[in-house]
Amino acid sequence: xxxxxxxxxxxxxxxxxxxxxxxxxxxxxxxxxxxxxxxxxxxxxxxxxxxxxxxxxxxxxxxxxxxxxxxxxxxxxxxxxxxxxxxxxxxxxxxxxxxxxxxxxxxxxxxxxxxxxxxxxxxxxxxxxxxxxxxxxxxxxxxxxxxxxxxxxxxxxxxxxxxxxxxxxxxxxxxxxxxxxxxxxxxxxxxxxxxxxxxxxxxxxxxxxxxxxxxxxxxxxxxxxxxxxxxxxxxxxxxxxxxxxxxxxxxxxxxxxxxxxxxxxxxxxxxxxxxxxxxxxxxxxxxxxxxxxxxxxxxxxxxxxxxxxxxxxxxxxxxxxxxxxxxxxxxxxxxxxxxxxxxxxxxxxxxxxxxxxxxxxxxxxxxxxxxxxxxxxxxxxxxxxxxxxxxxxxxxxxxxxxxxxxxxxxxxxxxxxxxxxxxxxxxxxxxxxxxxxxxxxxxxxxxxxxxxxxxx
Amino acid sequence: xxxxxxxxxxxxxxxxxxxxxxxxxxxxxxxxxxxxxxxxxxxxxxxxxxxxxxxxxxxxxxxxxxxxxxxxxxxxxxxxxxxxxxxxxxxxxxxxxxxxxxxxxxxxxxxxxxxxxxxxxxxxxxxxxxxxxxxxxxxxxxxxxxxxxxxxxxxxxxxxxxxxxxxxxxxxxxxxxxxxxxxxxxxxxxxxxxxxxxxxxxxxxxxxxxxxxxxxxxxxxxxxxxxxxxxxxxxxxxxxxxxxxxxxxxxxxxxxxxxxxxxxxxxxxxxxxxxxxxxxxxxxxxxxxxxxxxxxxxxxxxxxxxxxxxxxxxxxxxxxxxxxxxxxxxxxxxxxxxxxxxxxxxxxxxxxxxxxxxxxxxxxxxxxxxxxxxxxxxxxxxxxxxxxxxxxxxxxxxxxxxxxxxxxxxxxxxxxxxxxxxxxxxxxxxxxxxxxxxxxxxxxxxxxxxxxxxxx
Numbered sequence: 001x002x003x004x005x006x007x008x009x010x011x012x013x014x015x016x017x018x019x020x021x022x023x024x025x026x027x028x029x030x031x032x033x034x035x036x037x038x039x040x041x042x043x044x045x046x047x048x049x050x051x052x053x054x055x056x057x058x059x060x061x062x063x064x065x066x067x068x069x070x071x072x073x074x075x076x077x078x079x080x081x082x083x084x085x086x087x088x089x090x091x092x093x094x095x096x097x098x099x100x101x102x103x104x105x106x107x108x109x110x111x112x113x114x115x116x117x118x119x120x121x122x123x124x125x126x127x128x129x130x131x132x133x134x135x136x137x138x139x140x141x142x143x144x145x146x147x148x149x150x151x152x153x154x155x156x157x158x159x160x161x162x163x164x165x166x167x168x169x170x171x172x173x174x175x176x177x178x179x180x181x182x183x184x185x186x187x188x189x190x191x192x193x194x195x196x197x198x199x200x201x202x203x204x205x206x207x208x209x210x211x212x213x214x215x216x217x218x219x220x221x222x223x224x225x226x227x228x229x230x231x232x233x234x235x236x237x238x239x240x241x242x243x244x245x246x247x248x249x250x251x252x253x254x255x256x257x258x259x260x261x262x263x264x265x266x267x268x269x270x271x272x273x274x275x276x277x278x279x280x281x282x283x284x285x286x287x288x289x290x291x292x293x294x295x296x297x298x299x300x301x302x303x304x305x306x307x308x309x310x311x312x313x314x315x316x317x318x319x320x321x322x323x324x325x326x327x328x329x330x331x332x333x334x335x336x337x338x339x340x341x342x343x344x345x346x347x348x349x350x351x352x353x354x355x356x357x358x359x360x361x362x363x364x365x366x367x368x369x370x371x372x373x374x375x376x377x378x379x380x381x382x383x384x385x386x387x388x389x390x391x392x393x394x395x396x397x398x399x400x401x402x403x404x405x406x407x408x409x410x411x412x413x414x415x416x417x418x419x420x421x422x423x424x425x426x427x428x429x430x431x432x433x434x435x436x437x438x439x440x441x442x443x444x445x446x447x448x449x450x451x452x453x454x455x456x
Numbered sequence: 457x458x459x460x461x462x463x464x465x466x467x468x469x470x471x472x473x474x475x476x477x478x479x480x481x482x483x484x485x486x487x488x489x490x491x492x493x494x495x496x497x498x499x500x501x502x503x504x505x506x507x508x509x510x511x512x513x514x515x516x517x518x519x520x521x522x523x524x525x526x527x528x529x530x531x532x533x534x535x536x537x538x539x540x541x542x543x544x545x546x547x548x549x550x551x552x553x554x555x556x557x558x559x560x561x562x563x564x565x566x567x568x569x570x571x572x573x574x575x576x577x578x579x580x581x582x583x584x585x586x587x588x589x590x591x592x593x594x595x596x597x598x599x600x601x602x603x604x605x606x607x608x609x610x611x612x613x614x615x616x617x618x619x620x621x622x623x624x625x626x627x628x629x630x631x632x633x634x635x636x637x638x639x640x641x642x643x644x645x646x647x648x649x650x651x652x653x654x655x656x657x658x659x660x661x662x663x664x665x666x667x668x669x670x671x672x673x674x675x676x677x678x679x680x681x682x683x684x685x686x687x688x689x690x691x692x693x694x695x696x697x698x699x700x701x702x703x704x705x706x707x708x709x710x711x712x713x714x715x716x717x718x719x720x721x722x723x724x725x726x727x728x729x730x731x732x733x734x735x736x737x738x739x740x741x742x743x744x745x746x747x748x749x750x751x752x753x754x755x756x757x758x759x760x761x762x763x764x765x766x767x768x769x770x771x772x773x774x775x776x777x778x779x780x781x782x783x784x785x786x787x788x789x790x791x792x793x794x795x796x797x798x799x800x801x802x803x804x805x806x807x808x809x810x811x812x813x814x815x816x817x818x819x820x821x822x823x824x825x826x827x828x829x830x831x832x833x834x835x836x837x838x839x840x841x842x843x844x845x846x847x848x849x850x851x852x853x854x855x856x857x858x859x860x861x862x863x864x865x866x867x868x869x870x871x872x873x874x875x876x877x878x879x880x881x882x883x884x885x886x887x888x889x890x891x892x893x894x895x896x897x898x899x900x901x902x903x904x905x906x907x908x909x910x911x912x
Binding site for chain 1: 517518519521522523524564565567568569571572573574578607609610612616617618619621622623625626629632
C-alpha cells in the first residue's frame with residue numbers, strides 16, 4: 001500500500017513538471033495574439049454617416065433616425081487592409097456591431113443589419129468583404145461584437161428597457177438574438193483570430209446570452225474577449241495606447257473583468273501580478289485620432305488634425321508593444337467607405353519609422369537561457385534595447401538588469417522586473433555609446449528562456 | 457343699411473340650404489365604404505407560422521423568437537381575392553403590420569419586415585401582391601396598420617417601454633418610423649380605399665406619430681380610421697359581426713374614439729345618435745372563424761370546425777349590412793400562404809345564398825321621396841323587405857312604418873327609426889303572404905330620399 005501511495009504522489013509531481021506549470025503558459029491563440037503586436041480596430045457604424053459629432057452617451061440612448069444614411073459608395077476594404085499591411089500590422093478587427101445595434105452583414109436573426117438598407121440593394125456584407133481582404137493581404141482577422149448597448153432595440157448596459165413580463169420576454173429574445181448573431185459570425189466566415197465583446201458579454205449567470213459555448217464550439221482556436229466566464233486577455237486600464245511598466249501578462253483571477261474596478265485607476269489590470277495564476281496578457285488600445293485631447297474611434301469630418309503624429313505613435317509603440325502588450329490602434333473608415341488618406345499616410349510613415357528603428361539590429365543573440373553580452377561595433381549608437389522572453393514557456397523572469405560597458409567599466413543602465421513577450425528600453429542620450437551591452441537575469445522562476453536580446 | 461343686413465342674412469340662409477346641412481352628409485369616400493357592404497380583412501403575421509395557439513395578450517409582450525418561421529411557400533394572393541370576389545365582397549384589407557411589428561413589405565424605415573427573412577430571398581412584398589390581385593379582380597384595396605403594439609421594439613399600447621431619456625428618444629424614433637411606414641404605404645401602391653390604424657393611432661397631441669397629415673397629403677380620397685383627430689367611421693362596439701338596431705350613421709362627436717368607453721357595453725358607438733352632427737357610420741366586424749366560442753382572426757391548425765356556418769353568416773349579414781353598416785369578415789390565410797379551402801368554400805356558399813335571397817326582387821321602387829306601395833304577385837312569399845335611403849343626401853328618416861295588406865286590410869308589420877344605407881327586415885313566417893307592402897315615412901328631417909324599397 002505504501003508503494004502505491006508513493007506512486008500516485010510521483011505521478012502528480014511528474015505531471016505538474018511535464019506541463020511546465022511552475023508558471024502559467026499562454027495558449028497557442030494567446031501566443032499568436034502577442035506575436036501580432038500591431039492590431040488595427042476598424043470602427044464603423046451608422047453614425048459615421050449622420051454628419052454630427054459622435055457623443056457616446058447620447059449615441060447609446062438615441063436611435064439613428066434613418067438607417068439609410070448608411071451608404072458607403074466607395075467602400076473598399078482592400079484599401080483598409082492594404083494600408084495596415086504596409087504599416088506592419090498583423091491583425092485587423094472589425095466592429096460588426098457597436099452601440100446602435102446595426103450589424104454589418106446579412107444577419108438572419110437581427111433585422112437591423114445590411115439587409116435593411118438600400119446600399120447594395122440590401123445585399124451588402126462588409127464582414128465578408130473584410131475577411132476576403134484580410135485573406136488577400138495575409139492579415140489575421142477578428143471581430144468586435146457589441147451587445148452591451150443597442151439603441152435600436154432599447155438595450156442599455158446589457159439590460160432590455162421596460163417593465164415586468166414584457167422586459168423579461170424581450171431580454172430572452174435579445175439574448176437569443178445575440179447568440180444567433182454569434183453563431184452566424186462563428187460559422188459563416190471561417191476561423192477568427194479574436195472575438196471581442198464590447199464591454200464584456202454578460203454570461204448566463206448575469207442574465208446575458210450564452211455566447212461562450214458558441215464560440216468554444218465553432219471557433220476553438222479563437223481568442224475570447226471576454227466575459228465573467230472566460231477572458232483570454234485583459235484591458236490595459238486606459239485607452240491611451242500604453243500600459244505602465246511593469247505590465248505582467250499574468251493575473252490573479254481568471255475573470256479579471258469583475259476586478260477591474262476594484263482599485264483606483266484600474267491599477268490591478270494595468271500592472272497585473274508577477275505570480276498570477278492565469279496568463280491573461282493586457283492590451284493597449286487607442287484611437288489613431290486621439291491627439292490634442294480628441295479621442296475618436298469613429299470617423300467624423302475635419303478630424304485630420306487629431307491624428308497622432310508619427311513620433312507620438314513611436315512612443316506609444318514602446319509603451320505598448322515594448323511593455324508586453326499588443327497595441328490596438330483604432331482606425332476610422334469614412335462615410336465613403338475608405339480609410340482617409342491622412343490616416344493611411346500616417347500609418348505608412350509610422351510603419352516605415354518602425355522599420356528604420358527596429359529593422360536591423362546592431363547586435364543580437366537569440367534563443368538562449370544564459371546571461372548575455374552583446375558587442376557594439378565602434379561608433380554605432382544604441383537607441384533601443386529589446387528583450388523578449390520565449391513566452392511559450394511562460395513569463396519566468398522576475399528581475400533583471402541591463403548593463404552597459406564603456407571604457408572597460410560596466411554600469412547598470414536599467415533595473416527591470418517584467419520582460420514578457422517584448423520589453424523595449426529607450427536609451428537616454430547619455431547611454432547610447434557603449435562598447436558592450438549585457439542582460440543579467442537576477443531572479444526567475446525556474447530557468448529564464450530568452451528569445452531575443454538585441455540592440456538597435 | 458337695412459337692405460344690406462337683409463342681404464347678408466339671406467346669403468347665409470341660402471348657403472346653408474344649398475349645402476344641404478340640415479343633416480350631415482357622407483363624403484364620397486364614406487359613400488364608397490357603405491356601398492362596399494362586404495369587406496374582407498386578411499390578417500397575416502409571424503405567429504401564423506409558430507405552430508402555437510395565438511394568445512393575444514401574450515403575443516403583445518412576447519417577441520417571435522425566429523423571424524424566419526415566416527415562410528409561406530405557396531403564397532397566392534390571387535387565390536385569396538378570387539375567393540372573396542366570388543362571394544360578392546367588394547373590398548379587401550390587409551394587415552400590413554399587426555402586433556409583432558413585422559411588416560409585410562419592403563420597408564426602408566422598419567427593418568423588421570420582409571427584407572429580414574429568407575423567404576423570397578428577402579425581396580418579397582405581400583402588399584404589392586395583394587394590390588395587384590385586388591386590381592386584377594376589381595376589388596377595392598385597403599390596409600390595416602398596427603402601430604399600437606410592437607412586441608419586437610417593445611411598444612405597449614402606443615408607449616415605448618423604458619425609462620427617462622432613452623424611452624423618450626425611442627418614442628420619437630418609433631413615431632418617426634411609423635410616419636415613415638405610412639408614407640411608404642401611401643406613396644408606393646396607388647390609391648387605397650381605407651387605411652385602418654389598429655386600435656386607433658395616437659395623434660401628436662397624445663405623444664403619437666402624425667400619420668393623419670401624411671394620409672391626407674398622399675391619399676386624399678382614402679377612408680381614415682382612426683385617431684383622435686379624425687375618424688371616417690366608427691367601430692360598432694363588438695366583434696360579433698353585427699350591430700343592434702337602430703344603428704345611426706351619425707354621431708355626436710367627430711372623434712368618437714375618445715367616447716367609446718363612456719357608457720356600459722359601448723352603447724353610444726353601437727347605436728349612434730339620430731341627430732348627431734357628424735356622419736361617422738359604424739362597422740360590424742367578426743372573424744369568419746368565430747363559431748362555437750372561438751374568435752380567431754389568425755390562422756391556426758385544426759380550426760375549421762370554428763368557421764361560421766352559412767346560416768349564421770346570413771343572419772350576421774342582416775344585422776350588419778341590414779343595420780346600416782359594412783360587414784368586415786376576418787379571413788385567415790394559412791402558413792402555406794393560401795386561404796384554406798374550408799374557408800373559401802364557406803364564403804362561396806354564403807355569397808351564393810345572398811344571391812338567392814337578394815338577387816331578384818319580387819317587387820321594388822327606386823329613387824323616390826314619396827311613401828311607397830309595392831304590389832306582390834299572388835303566391836309570392838315575402839321573406840325580406842329592404843329599404844335604402846339615398847344617403848348622399850344624408851340620413852333623413854327618423855321614423856317609418858312598414859305595412860302589409862292582406863284581404864283588403866293594412867297592418868303595421870314594423871315600426872322603424874333608422875334606415876340609412878340599408879335596412880333589412882326579416883319577415884316573420886306569419887307575415888310573408890301580403891298582397892301589398894307599403895313604406896310610410898312618419899318623420900324625417902326635410903324630405904326623405906328613398907333610394908330603394910324592395911321585397912324579396
